[in-house]
Amino acid sequence: MSATGSPALAPAPARSGISATLAHAVAVVSGNPVTGFAFALLLGLVACAILGPSLVPYDPLASDTSVALQAPTLAHPFGTDQLGRDILSRVVVAARLDLTIAVASVALVFVAGGLAGIMAGFFGGWTDRIVGRLADTIMAFPLFVLAMGIVAALGNTVTNIVLATAIINFPLYARLARAEAAQRRNAGFVMAARLTGNTDLRIVLTSILPNILPIMMVQMSLTMGYAILNAAGLSFIGLGVRPPTPEWGIMVAEGASFIVSGEWWIALFPGLALMLAVFCFNLIGDGLRDIVDPQRRT
Amino acid sequence: MTAIPLLDIRDLTVEFATRRGTVQAVRQVDVSVARGETVGIVGESGSGKSVTSYAVMRILDRAGRIAGGEVSFSGIDLRAAGERQMRDLRGREISMIFQNPRAALNPIRKVGHQIEDVLRQHAEAGSGDAKEKAIAALEQVKIARPEERYHAYPFELSGGMCQRVVIALALACRPQLLIADEPTTGLDVTTQKAVMDLVTALTAERGMSTVLITHDLGLAAAYCDRIVVMEQGRVVETAPATTIFRAPSHAYTRKLMQATPRPGVTLRDLLPAGAPAAPAARAEAAGAPLLTVSGLTKEYPRAKAGLLKRKAAAAEAPFRAVDALSFSVNRGESVGLVGESGCGKSTTSTMVMRLLDPSAGSIVFSGEDISRVPAARFARHALRPKIQMVFQDPTESLNPRWTAARAIADPLLRFRTVKGGDAIRARCEELARLVGLPVELLDRFPHQLSGGQKARVGIARAIAPSPDLVILDEPTAALDVSVQAVVLNLLADLKQALGMSYLFVSHDLQVVRMLCDRVIVMRAGRIVEEGPTEAVLEAPQAEYTRALLAAIPHPPV
Numbered sequence: 065m066s067a068t069g070s071p072a073l074a075p076a077p078a079r080s081g082i083s084a085t086l087a088h089a090v091a092v093v094s095g096n097p098v099t100g101f102a103f104a105l106l107l108g109l110v111a112c113a114i115l116g117p118s119l120v121p122y123d124p125l126a127s128d129t130s131v132a133l134q135a136p137t138l139a140h141p142f143g144t145d146q147l148g149r150d151i152l153s154r155v156v157v158a159a160r161l162d163l164t165i166a167v168a169s170v171a172l173v174f175v176a177g178g179l180a181g182i183m184a185g186f187f188g189g190w191t192d193r194i195v196g197r198l199a200d201t202i203m204a205f206p207l208f209v210l211a212m213g214i215v216a217a218l219g220n221t222v223t224n225i226v227l228a229t230a231i232i233n234f235p236l237y238a239r240l241a242r243a244e245a246a247q248r249r250n251a252g253f254v255m256a257a258r259l260t261g262n263t264d265l266r267i268v269l270t271s272i273l274p275n276i277l278p279i280m281m282v283q284m285s286l287t288m289g290y291a292i293l294n295a296a297g298l299s300f301i302g303l304g305v306r307p308p309t310p311e312w313g314i315m316v317a318e319g320a321s322f323i324v325s326g327e328w329w330i331a332l333f334p335g336l337a338l339m340l341a342v343f344c345f346n347l348i349g350d351g352l353r354d355i356v357d358p359q360r361r362t
Numbered sequence: 363m364t365a366i367p368l369l370d371i372r373d374l375t376v377e378f379a380t381r382r383g384t385v386q387a388v389r390q391v392d393v394s395v396a397r398g399e400t401v402g403i404v405g406e407s408g409s410g411k412s413v414t415s416y417a418v419m420r421i422l423d424r425a426g427r428i429a430g431g432e433v434s435f436s437g438i439d440l441r442a443a444g445e446r447q448m449r450d451l452r453g454r455e456i457s458m459i460f461q462n463p464r465a466a467l468n469p470i471r472k473v474g475h476q477i478e479d480v481l482r483q484h485a486e487a488g489s490g491d492a493k494e495k496a497i498a499a500l501e502q503v504k505i506a507r508p509e510e511r512y513h514a515y516p517f518e519l520s521g522g523m524c525q526r527v528v529i530a531l532a533l534a535c536r537p538q539l540l541i542a543d544e545p546t547t548g549l550d551v552t553t554q555k556a557v558m559d560l561v562t563a564l565t566a567e568r569g570m571s572t573v574l575i576t577h578d579l580g581l582a583a584a585y586c587d588r589i590v591v592m593e594q595g596r597v598v599e600t601a602p603a604t605t606i607f608r609a610p611s612h613a614y615t616r617k618l619m620q621a622t623p624r625p626g627v628t629l630r631d632l633l634p635a636g637a638p639a640a641p642a643a644r645a646e647a648a649g650a651p652l653l654t655v656s657g658l659t660k661e662y663p664r665a666k667a668g669l670l671k672r673k674a675a676a677a678e679a680p681f682r683a684v685d686a687l688s689f690s691v692n693r694g695e696s697v698g699l700v701g702e703s704g705c706g707k708s709t710t711s712t713m714v715m716r717l718l719d720p721s722a723g724s725i726v727f728s729g730e731d732i733s734r735v736p737a738a739r740f741a742r743h744a745l746r747p748k749i750q751m752v753f754q755d756p757t758e759s760l761n762p763r764w765t766a767a768r769a770i771a772d773p774l775l776r777f778r779t780v781k782g783g784d785a786i787r788a789r790c791e792e793l794a795r796l797v798g799l800p801v802e803l804l805d806r807f808p809h810q811l812s813g814g815q816k817a818r819v820g821i822a823r824a825i826a827p828s829p830d831l832v833i834l835d836e837p838t839a840a841l842d843v844s845v846q847a848v849v850l851n852l853l854a855d856l857k858q859a860l861g862m863s864y865l866f867v868s869h870d871l872q873v874v875r876m877l878c879d880r881v882i883v884m885r886a887g888r889i890v891e892e893g894p895t896e897a898v899l900e901a902p903q904a905e906y907t908r909a910l911l912a913a914i915p916h917p918p919v
Contacts, residue, residue: 252759
């Protein structure tokens with residue numbers, strides 16, 4: 065209905081694609097303060113990840129048993145843990161590791177899953193069957209258990225956490241990219257590209273991929289939160305990053321045993337950081353969807 | 363115009379809130395429909411004709427609102443009516459038929475059940491007699507074997523059948539007013555005639571009023587009592603159908619009428635007076651054969667229906683979309699390939715285009731049998747630049763992420779006919795001038811161009827590699843008549859200037875008549891009739907060609 069009911073609009077002023085997109089992005093953010101808030105939060109997280117170690121008041125690894133298990137005070141706003149380490153410093157410094165794992169795994173699955181899905185959707189036939197069954201196989205397992213198995217089998221390293229997170233997200237990307245590519249496989253502009261002598265590979269790279277990218281970016285932002293949660297979850301159960309490295313999952317795990325005895329702050333603050341990060345990426349996903357949706361661009 | 367009209371629209375203004383401020387889509391429109399009258403609202407895209415009907419039904423988008431005026435339906439003020447009252451009116455008193463019948467039906471529900479839903483919603487039937495009434499409704503729209511069709515899903519029915527079901531839905535509760543929004547766009551011309559005849563007969567029988575919204579003046583003239591012409595949200599002329607064609611009073615109506623293809627006019631006649639009178643005389647089509655197609659066949663295996671039936675299906679003969687087709691196109695000639703949907707004309711053009719491999723037969727182009735080269739490898743073939751195509755939908759055939767210049771430059775980059783950035787840009791500008799696209803629009807993206815401008819970009823891209831044969835696949839089907847007139851003239855001029863041959867695939871015989879030297883009429887994968895255009899259209903030999911010609915709605919001149 066909305067498409068057919070569109071009134072006679074004056075032709076859009078000639079603006080190049082990038083500046084038009086930017087103007088549109090500004091309009092979306094200003095029209096929706098929550099999206100603006102999410103982008104501000106992201107900026108804060110990225111700042112923590114890059115500048116963290118030089119911002120924090122204490123060395124996140126230095127233990128001082130004289131101040132162990134202190135509740136939040138002015139000197140230690142988030143309190144201290146059982147070894148007297150400053151929790152604020154640890155939470156801020158941990159942002160780098162958690163975000164690195166999330167970004168690396170999402171980037172990996174974006175390239176691998178996205179390309180596999182596009183190939184499956186564009187060529188169909190055997191490529192489609194192989195990619196489809198691979199995705200089905202992965203989806204047949206409870207995903208977190210699969211990630212645990214991969215890390216347990218390959219070894220307890222950051223690289224393997226990244227790999228495991230990427231593998232469990234593979235079906236999401238492959239299926240999305242497949243559906244989008246299959247929809248455009250017989251589009252007029254793809255036929256036209258064939259007529260002008262483009263090879264299949266070039267058609268995928270110049271005609272299909274750029275048109276799918278915006279949708280994939282929304283997906284990326286949504287899975288980013290999931291990737292952070294997954295990495296923290298693996299660390300929480302003892303697979304993945306090992307103590308004393310500051311990481312939100314381990315910190316929650318370490319603090320969990322102290323909640324019973326009343327020292328709630330050890331688990332609460334890293335848990336809050338985790339929640340905020342996941343929340344932020346999900347909100348950005350919503351905002352990005354509005355930005356790339358051409359229907360919203362009136 | 364007696365007594366109180368059934369539907370009375372006065373001073374209606376509809377506004378849409380957009381980011382660049384409010385846009386008035388409909389401005390001070392007055393339309394009235396008397397009982398039993400059929401009123402046509404005619405206009406090109408963006409004229410506000412659909413928005414007017416949405417405002418009557420109160421189904422505008424979120425962004426749209428009725429800013430002023432009055433809408434009353436048999437005494438009820440529709441602007442003041444509550445949502446509950448509107449829900450009762452929609453379907454029972456006023457119903458609507460939309461353009462795409464397949465999209466208007468729920469794809470996963472049997473059509474019979476969908477009719478029952480409407481009957482029950484308006485308490486016209488209970489659980490006991492609903493099925494009976496639904497079958498009766500199907501029978502009324504002349505669907506053969508209604509008991510069987512009751513159990514059919516929309517995908518099992520043809521486009522014309524689906525539109526009949528939609529009409530049955532719309533008329534199920536015996537409404538007083540039917541609003542038909544482009545009810546036959548996208549249907550074949552013979553189906554269009556059948557559907558329109560059905561609507562007219564049913565509404566006349568019930569004394570209903572009809573509002574027919576269409577871009578086709580011929581259709582409106584053939585079926586309406588009164589015609590309202592709209593342009594850019596305003597009503598420019600209201601007159602009885604019989605007089606509007608003899609004496610159109612408004613300049614826009616005249617322009618619209620002039621641009622409508624009709625018997626006895628040439629391409630130049632479609633353009634407004636004062637257009638450059640370029641040579642309309644056709645080049646003598648005496649060239650040597652450029653393309654010779656012989657015995658061209660495309661077979662598709664029948665769908666396998668389950669494990670048990672597989673053997674039976676394999677024994678069945680495969681479906682022949684194109685059946686031993688033979689024809690030729692000479693140098694400098696335009697040949698029209700005409701037929702209704704499903705006749706195999708698109709399959710034929712796709713095979714000639716070498717995007718699809720034929721099952722049998724040969725395609726000899728410039729003395730070489732190109733059907734021997736697999737479609738997958740033809741992209742690198744030396745003859746690839748020589749066969750190009752203009753697509754049906756100008757929007758869909760342009761990559762949304764490429765500027766017009768990038769799209770036109772693509773063949774130049776791939777075929778390496780022109781080297782260097784400056785040279786390519788210069789050639790793009792030359793092509794843009796050739797197709798009449800302002801050079802400053804070259805840096806725009808498709809969504810910033812109008813339909814006609816996008817069509818020009820598509821044509822420029824097709825002629826960029828200097829092809830010998832251009833296949834035109836309904837190049838004007840998605841365009842307004844005035845834009846169609848300009849694009850058709852452009853195509854004729856380009857052919858003259860560049861000496862190309864055209865294979866013009868279309869369902870519109872009037873358009874083919876003006877552009878083509880020879881015409882081939884296809885049905886069910888075979889050639890029904892072939893010959894010089896004038897001869898075929900003036901004195902058709904085949905029964906099918908006569909039926910096609912008879913189905914074209916003619917304005918009463």
